Every structure is written in structure tokens, then in C-alpha cells.
Amino acid sequence: MTMGRPQPQDVSAVTCLGAGPIGAGWAAFFLATGHDVTSWVLEAEEEEKLRSLVATAWSSLEQLGTTEGASPGQLHVTTDLAAAVAGADFVQESVPEILEVKQAVYADLGRLAPPDVVLCSSTSGLSMSDIQALCPSPERTVTGHPFNPPYLMPLVEIVAGRRTDPDAVAWTAEFFRHVGKAPLVMDREVPGFIATRLQEAIWREALHMIAAGEATVEQIDTAVTNGPGPRWALMGPCMVFHVGGGEGGMAYCLEQFGPALKFPWSRLDAPELTDDLARRLIDGCDAAAPGEDFRTLSAKMNEGLVGVLKARREAGF
Amino acid sequence: MTMGRPQPQDVSAVTCLGAGPIGAGWAAFFLATGHDVTSWVLEAEEEEKLRSLVATAWSSLEQLGTTEGASPGQLHVTTDLAAAVAGADFVQESVPEILEVKQAVYADLGRLAPPDVVLCSSTSGLSMSDIQALCPSPERTVTGHPFNPPYLMPLVEIVAGRRTDPDAVAWTAEFFRHVGKAPLVMDREVPGFIATRLQEAIWREALHMIAAGEATVEQIDTAVTNGPGPRWALMGPCMVFHVGGGEGGMAYCLEQFGPALKFPWSRLDAPELTDDLARRLIDGCDAAAPGEDFRTLSAKMNEGLVGVLKARREAGF
Numbered sequence: 001m002t003m004g005r006p007q008p009q010d011v012s013a014v015t016c017l018g019a020g021p022i023g024a025g026w027a028a029f030f031l032a033t034g035h036d037v038t039s040w041v042l043e044a045e046e047e048e049k050l051r052s053l054v055a056t057a058w059s060s061l062e063q064l065g066t067t068e069g070a071s072p073g074q075l076h077v078t079t080d081l082a083a084a085v086a087g088a089d090f091v092q093e094s095v096p097e098i099l100e101v102k103q104a105v106y107a108d109l110g111r112l113a114p115p116d117v118v119l120c121s122s123t124s125g126l127s128m129s130d131i132q133a134l135c136p137s138p139e140r141t142v143t144g145h146p147f148n149p150p151y152l153m154p155l156v157e158i159v160a161g162r163r164t165d166p167d168a169v170a171w172t173a174e175f176f177r178h179v180g181k182a183p184l185v186m187d188r189e190v191p192g193f194i195a196t197r198l199q200e201a202i203w204r205e206a207l208h209m210i211a212a213g214e215a216t217v218e219q220i221d222t223a224v225t226n227g228p229g230p231r232w233a234l235m236g237p238c239m240v241f242h243v244g245g246g247e248g249g250m251a252y253c254l255e256q257f258g259p260a261l262k263f264p265w266s267r268l269d270a271p272e273l274t275d276d277l278a279r280r281l282i283d284g285c286d287a288a289a290p291g292e293d294f295r296t297l298s299a300k301m302n303e304g305l306v307g308v309l310k311a312r313r314e315a316g317f
Numbered sequence: 318m319t320m321g322r323p324q325p326q327d328v329s330a331v332t333c334l335g336a337g338p339i340g341a342g343w344a345a346f347f348l349a350t351g352h353d354v355t356s357w358v359l360e361a362e363e364e365e366k367l368r369s370l371v372a373t374a375w376s377s378l379e380q381l382g383t384t385e386g387a388s389p390g391q392l393h394v395t396t397d398l399a400a401a402v403a404g405a406d407f408v409q410e411s412v413p414e415i416l417e418v419k420q421a422v423y424a425d426l427g428r429l430a431p432p433d434v435v436l437c438s439s440t441s442g443l444s445m446s447d448i449q450a451l452c453p454s455p456e457r458t459v460t461g462h463p464f465n466p467p468y469l470m471p472l473v474e475i476v477a478g479r480r481t482d483p484d485a486v487a488w489t490a491e492f493f494r495h496v497g498k499a500p501l502v503m504d505r506e507v508p509g510f511i512a513t514r515l516q517e518a519i520w521r522e523a524l525h526m527i528a529a530g531e532a533t534v535e536q537i538d539t540a541v542t543n544g545p546g547p548r549w550a551l552m553g554p555c556m557v558f559h560v561g562g563g564e565g566g567m568a569y570c571l572e573q574f575g576p577a578l579k580f581p582w583s584r585l586d587a588p589e590l591t592d593d594l595a596r597r598l599i600d601g602c603d604a605a606a607p608g609e610d611f612r613t614l615s616a617k618m619n620e621g622l623v624g625v626l627k628a629r630r631e632a633g634f
Contacts, residue, residue, distance in 0.1 A: 021563075060619045064626060125577070147544040148561065152622050155543035182543040190531045192582035195544035198537070200583040201522035202515050203554050207578075209514065210597055211588045214507045217601020220515070221553025226472035226499040227464040227512035229553070232546035233625050234634055236538025237520050244465065246338075260442070261524075265509030266517040268585035271528045280527055284534020302377045304632035305469050308550050309381060311624030316617060317551055 005116035005140070008175035011089040012036055015113075017081075017105065018094035019046035022122050024053035025150035026092045031074055032058070032151065033179045034067030038076045040084035042095075047077045057151040064152070081105075085113040090175065092144065094122040102126060103134045110135035118168050118175070120144040124196060127189045128161030139165035142172045144183075145193055154182035157193040198237075201268060208267050225317070234304040242285035243301055247294045250285040254278050322433035322457070325492035328406040329353055332430075334398075334422065335411035336363035338370060339439050342467035343409045345374035348391055349468065350496045351384030355393045357401035359412075364394045374468040381469070402430040407492065409461065411439040419448045427452035435485050435492070437461040441513060444506045445478030456482035459489045461500075462510055471499035474510040515554075518585060525584050542634075551621040559602040560618055564611045567602040571595050 006012075014030040016023050019041040027039045031054070039050055051072075058072050078084050085091055091113055095105050102121065109119050119141045121131055132138035142164055147153035156176045160169045169185060176183040186193060192200060202224075209215040215223075231240050238250070245253030254273065261270035271277065289297055323329075331347040333340050336358040347354045348371070356367055368389075375389050395401050402408055408430055412422050419438065426436050436458045438448055449455035459481055464470035473493045477486045486502060493500040503510060509517060519541075526532040532540075548557050555567070562570030571590065578587035588594065606614055 056616075056619075060623050063623045125580070149619070152619065152626065153544060153547070154626075155540060157540070182539055184536055184539050184543075186532070186536070188531065190526075191580060193540075194526065194532050194536055195540040197526065197583050198519050198522055198541060199545045199554070200577075201518045201585050203558075204578070204583055204585040204587045205515055205518035206554050207590075207594065207598075208588050209507075209511065210601075211591070211594045214505065215503070215511050217555045217598060218605055219501055219503070219511055221555050221605065222499055222501050223472060223474070223510075223512040224515060224549050224553040225551060226501075227470060228516045229546070229549035229551075230470070232541050233550040234542060234546075234629060234632070236541040236546070237516070237523050238534045238538050241520075260517075261521070263442070263508060266514050266521055266585070268518050268521040268583070270521045271525050273524075274528070277524065277528045281524075281534060284527075288535055288538065299373075300633060302373075302466070302469065304629060304634055305466075306377050306380045307628030307632050308625050309469065309471075311628040312551060312621060315551070315621035315624050317621055 004114055005118065005171065006089050008171060008178045011175060013038065013087050013089050015040065015085050015088040015091045016094065017084075017091065018096075018122075019050040019053075020094060020096075021053060022146065022148065022150055023094035024050050025057055025148070026094060026122070026146070027075060028054045028057035028061060028072070029151040030092075030179070031072055032061040032066040032070050034070045036074055036076075038078060038084050038088070040081055041077060041079055044079050050077060051075070057149065060149075061151055081108055082112045085109065085117075088113055088117055091117060091119045092122065093119065097123060097125055099126055099130055102131045106131055106135035106138075106141060110137040110141075116140055118142060118172055120172060122146055122150070125192070127191075128159060128164060129189060130161075132161045132163055138163040140168045142168050144172055144176065147195060154180070155195060156181045156183050157186060157195065158183050159186045159189055159193065161189070205266050205268065230305055230308045230312075231301070233308050234301060238281065238285055239288060239297075242289070243294065243297045249294065250282045251278075254281065321431055322435065322488065323406050325488060325495045328492060330355065330404050330406050332357065332402050332405040332408045333411065334401075334408065335413075335439075336367040336370075337411065337413075338465065339463065339467055340411035341367050341370035342374055342465070343411060343439070343463070344392060345371045345378060345389070346468040347409075347496070348389055349375070349378040349383040349387050351387045353391055353393075355395065355401050355405070357398055358394060358396055361396050367394060368392070374466065378468055398425055399429045402426065402434075405430055405434055408434060408436045409439065410436065414440060414442055416443055416447055419443060420451045423448055423452035423455075423458060427454040427458075433457055435459060435489055437489060439463055439467070442509070445476060445481060446506060447478075449478045449480055455480040457485045459485050461489055461493065464512060471497070472501060472512060473498045474501050474503060474512065476503045476506055476510065478506070522583050522585065547622055547625045547629075548618070550625050551618060555598065555602055556605060556614075559606070560611065560614050566611065567599045568595075571598065
């Protein structure tokens with residue numbers, strides 16, 4: 001335990017709020033990374049459910065490898081918020097997605113948590129500018145949105161609220177990187193952040209196809225898991241096209257498939273493929289794979305796909 | 318070699334048209350499944366490129382496991398279309414995506430290939446109704462659209478043209494299932510089929526976000542590979558939400574997140590969530606996982622994710 005905001009690598013005590021799958025998932029994750037974890041729950045009866053969720057998560061975490069000495073036994077559970085955060089070096093809040101509930105919790109947290117300690121919200125749909133409204137120390141509140149299950153998925157989307165101090169954002173990103181997550185710091189609050197928006201786009205197109213009788217649930221799922229899915233576990237949509245473009249990369253790809261943006265291949269209207277947008281895409285891919293030519297990237301993609309396909313087979317998919 | 322259309326499991330000689338990544342990828346795949354493969358190329362000079370693509374594919378195929386006795390040495394290459402298809406039990410065409418080129422090829426194939434042998438097109442953007450227009454035996458022409466690279470990705474989207482015989486469609490699906498692919502038979506020709514439409518929806522939302530300065534190329538890719546990507550390698554968007562709904566499954570999920578369809582979480586307008594659409598989703602998920610409860614599905618998903626995450630790590634991602 002340190003007073004105030006420690007260095008990200010010196011965080012020892014983590015407090016997790018909430019006994020649902022997200023709150024419990026975070027508790028399991030921080031236990032696996034060797035932290036002392038205190039979970040705050042609203043009602044004492046929630047402790048059993050929380051510990052059961054942590055135990056389930058633990059078997060997956062052990063397979064991926066936990067920090068030496070890490071143990072689910074390091075979990076402390078309390079219904080006393082003041083006691084829960086008194087010694088915290090970091091707080092991850094995962095209470096219900098109801099603005100009034102979150103605002104009330106941050107009003108208390110801002111008063112009870114040690115000064116400067118970062119208060120991080122798992123919110124998936126609310127904005128930190130709203131959540132921090134009643135917090136007496138809003139400058140240290142940050143959104144850190146995990147992807148479910150938080151103990152397995154690397155993504156954490158990090159976004160500031162209007163009154164958040166940029167230092168708190170930078171600290172949060174460094175902390176999550178230190179514990180092995182893939183922090184994604186956004187420049188502004190966008191509804192649904194990034195991952196949920198992309199997921200929602202595919203979901204809406206799927207709903208349209210099912211509603212129109214063009215595809216069934218089974219066909220939608222088969223198409224994704226046996227088509228683009230395994231690639232997206234390895235490279236995102238931009239790098240997939242960069243590699244798909246062969247030696248010419250993204251530039252060639254845009255030249256070849258740019259016109260397809262005019263095709264009715266999705267119900268989502270495409271933006272104009274301006275020179276500026278094309279430049280951002282090409283430069284972005286070059287920056288993402290500096291000095292790696294098509295052959296290297298393509299061989300790496302194939303090696304990854306073989307591993308992913310084998311892993312699927314072994315897990316009975 | 319058999320005359321006419323053999324039983325799917327009796328196919329011995331496969332003819333692949335085209336020396337590009339798709340045509341060569343198919344050649345490699347059918348070699349790995351123990352077939353005699355003849356590749357037809359337009360110019361003799363293409364043989365070297367073709368063999369080099371097959372060799373690259375072979376190293377991945379070997380890691381996944383090839384049929385006993387399979388060898389890239391079984392590949393015959395010719396520029397003579399009549400000779401290429403004379404002994405074929407099945408033809409997979411992957412010539413350039415230019416309607417006039419495909420139509421001319423099918424005019425010849427319909428005349429030259431043994432009667433009833435299925436002529437299957439890798440087309441990603443054209444409709445079989447158009448491709449088969451000049452073919453003297455259109456009833457045996459079928460679209461079999463693979464996902465790149467065709468030697469690794471299981472998906473093959475199978476669609477009939479207007480004049481295709483339903484028996485040819487059923488035969489094609491059974492054949493691809495027999496060789497280990499995941500055939501997806503569509504009821505009608507939809508532009509972009511299913512996988513490309515879903516991929517295009519995510520791509521368009523990504524382009525909008527990049528154009529609006531809401532996300533960078535790197536952020537888009539990080540969000541997918543560390544968020545929904547690894548799950549989509551295992552379960553499609555519908556099953557992911559079915560499992561995400563906990564004990565209540567898809568029905569609970571629609572109740573909870575249905576209203577989110579009204580949120581501006583993607584630029585694609587959502588369809589109305591009618592009772593009929595909800596019913597199709599719920600029934601579809603139940604049919605996809607008959608008798609498997611939340612705990613079983615969730616444990617399977619986690620086991621798969623651990624494998625996929627380990628596979629990514631081992632491949633250097």
C-alpha cells in the first residue's frame with residue numbers, strides 16, 4: 001500500500017467494485033497479476049456468487065499463466081465502501097450501468113479513496129463526463145472499458161471525461177500496459193467507444209440479413225467463425241486488407257476495392273474515399289508494420305491462422 | 318477418374334482454373350486432401366508463380382495435417398483447357414473477376430468438361446446467374462466462394478444461379494463438407510454473399526471513424542484483435558450474444574440490449590426489433606446449441622479463448 005497515486009508498476013492493492021461478471025472478472029484478473037484485491041459488494045450475500053465467478057475465471061487464468069504466488073485466496077470482500085478503498089492504489093468500478101447509481105458511487109469514492117488514486121470505470125455505455133458530475137475529485141476519474149470476459153480479453157478502452165486530468169489518463173494506460181492489457185487511449189468520448197461500434201455495425205447488418213430472410217442465425221455465425229473471424233483474432237480490418245493487397249499493400253487494396261464501397265455490400269453507407277482518408281489508411285498500415293514486407297506479414301498471418309485453427313479444433317469447435 | 322458426376326466422396330481428379338492466389342490456393346488445398354490436381358493457366362509462364370504459391374501454402378497445410386500420400390508433386394499444369402478438364406471429377410474456377418472473361422470460360426467449360434461434372438466459381442462479387450449466361454450446360458454451374466486464403470479458411474459460400482439445378486448445389490455442399498470445408502448454402506443470390514457483407518459493415522464503420530478523426534488505423538485494429546476478434550474465431554455474433562446473455566441466453570440479451578439498437582453506436586441504422594425477428598434470433602441460437610446450457614457454452618468459449626490467445630502469443634502476435 002502506498003499513499004496517493006503510486007507509480008503504475010508499484011500498485012499493490014487494487015479495489016474492485018461490483019459482484020457481477022465484470023466486477024468479479026476484474027477481481028480475478030488482478031489476483032492473477034499478483035495484486036491484493038478487495039472487492040466491494042452491495043450486499044453480503046453477493047460474496048458467494050462473486051467467489052464462484054472468480055473460481056471459474058481462475059481455471060482459465062491458470063492456463064494462460066499467473067504471476068508467481070498469485071492466489072484467489074488473496075481476495076478480501078466487504079460491504080463497507082470506506083474500508084474497501086482506504087488502502088487502495090487503484091480502483092476499478094463495475095457497478096450497474098445506471099447513471100444515477102454511478103454518480104452516487106463516484107460522489108462517495110471521490111471523498112473516500114486516497115487522494116490522487118485513479119478511479120476507473122468499466123462503463124460500456126455511459127460517458128465519464130456524466131459519471132464524474134457529482135465527484136468531488138473528478139480529475140482522477142477515467143473510463144477503462146474492458147471487453148468481456150475482462151480476465152481474458154486484452155482490450156481496455158481508456159477515455160477521459162471533460163474534467164479528467166490528462167495525467168490520470170496517461171497513468172491508467174501505463175498501468176494497464178504494465179499488467180499485460182492492451183490499453184487503447186481514445187482522444188474523445190464517442191458513443192460505444194471503438195470496439196462496441198465495430199461490433200454493433202456487424203450486428204446490425206446481421207439483423208438486417210436475418211430480418212430480410214437473406215441469412216439465418218446459423219449462416220451468420222458460420223460465415224464469421226469460418227471466414228473473417230480467425231483473421232480478426234490476429235490482425236484488424238485494416239491490416240487484413242494491407243496484407244490482402246499483396247506487395248502493394250493498403251494502397252493497392254484501396255485502388256482495387258475502393259470502388260466496392262459503392263456496391264450494396266452492406267446497408268451502411270460508406271464515406272467518400274477522399275485522398276485524405278486514403279492517406280490515413282496507407283500511412284496507418286505502414287506505421288503498424290514498419291519495415292515488414294508482404295511476405296513477412298503474410299507468413300506471420302498464416303502461422304497465426306494455423307495456430308488459431310488448431311486451437312479451435314482442440315477446444316472442440 | 319470417373320465419367321460424369323461421381324459421388325462426392327469418390328472425386329479423385331480436380332481441375333483448378335487460374336494461377337492467382339485463389340486458384341493456386343485451391344490447387345494446394347485439393348493436393349493436401351489427396352486429390353490429383355490439374356491447374357489450367359492462361360500462359361505457360363504462369364506455372365512458376367503458381368508452383369511457388371502452392372509451395373508457400375504447403376508449409377501451412379502440412380502443419381494442419383494433410384491426407385496420407387498427399388504431395389505437391391501431384392500437380393499437373395497445362396495451358397490447354399480441353400486437356401485440363403477432360404478427366405475432371407470437379408472443376409473449381411478462379412479466373413479474373415471480369416464478367417466477360419468468366420462468361421467466355423463457362424461457354425468453353427460447359428462444352429469441354431465431362432457431362433454433369435460440377436463447375437464451381439470462386440467469384441466474390443459476380444452473380445452465377447450472369448456468369449452462366451453463355452454456358453451450354455448452366456444447370457451444373459454453382460458459386461463456391463472461398464475465404465482467403467482458400468487453403469486455410471474453412472468457409473465456402475455456395476449459391477445457385479437462376480438456371481442451376483438444386484442437385485448440383487446439394488452435391489457441391491456435400492463435396493466441400495467431405496473435404497473438410499465449412500459449406501454455407503445460401504437460398505438466394507445476395508450481393509457480397511454473407512461473410513463479405515458482414516466484413517464490409519465493419520470496414521465501413523471503421524472508415525467513418527477514421528474519416529471523422531474518432532479513431533486511427535492502429536486503434537481500429539487494436540480494438541478488434543484484442544476485443545471481439547478472438548471470440549469471432551470461435552463463435553459468431555449471434556452465439557457470442559447468446560452466451561453473453563448468461564442463463565437467459567439470446568432472449569435475455571435482446572431484452573437488455575435491444576434498446577441499444579436505438580443508440581448511435583454505429584452509423585448503420587438498425588432494423589426494427591420485431592417479435593418475429595426476436596423469435597428467429599432466439600430459435601436460431603437454441604438450434605445452434607441444442608441442449609447446451611450457459612455454463613457448458615461459456616466454459617467451452619473460455620477454453621477456446623485460452624487456446625486462441627496462446628496460439629497468437631506463440632505466433633508472435
